[in-house]
Amino acid sequence: MACLVEALVLINAASGVMDKVHEGVKNIKEVRKARKVDGPHDIVAVVEIEAVGEIRDALMNKIRNIEGVKETITNLIIS
Template sequence: MDKVHEEVKNIKEVRKASKVDGPHDIVAIVETEAMGEIREALMDKIRNIEGVKKTTTNLIIS
């Protein structure tokens, strides 16, 4: 989990990544200019990190 956490933190769109307790191991806040870029950050970057088995996306709408 430490290796995955470090790799997630190093993605340019990731504003914050924290190891957490509960049903998920890591929570990351990803910020992009356009909605399409969120998909790219998830599909091309986070989901391709060795050790990542599943992601869950929740959007913050402000």
Template sequence: MVEALILINTTTGVMDKVYREVRRLEEVRKSAMVTGPYDIIALVETEVIGDIRDSLIEKIRSIDGVKKTTTNLVIS
């Protein structure tokens, strides 16, 4: 399994809506609204690294109100 932390910036006023939509994604194991430079952090898990790049990030970026994402692969 491949894990990644996806850090999400949202446009003003839609953080709750984006958070609810991110939580519904099958690959999301845990998510939280946070303070600091990002609005939402999602821990995701997929079978292969390409799934993170090819589909999951595109799913998140297509949510209305997502301004920017930063993906960090978990190394354990």
């Protein structure tokens, strides 16, 4: 069994499109869980990939290209 890499992605959405961004994030195959949250970020997603290098593809090419995503912060889960 391969050792998977997990990351938390904190996402800020443009005003009025949080629901649309949330739906887009949930539909990405690497996203295991996505929740709308209260606080400085709008959405928190748990991303699961096979190699750290895939974070760029999961994040840059998929999450950041969802219309309405303003900013993301990615945190690797280390334990």
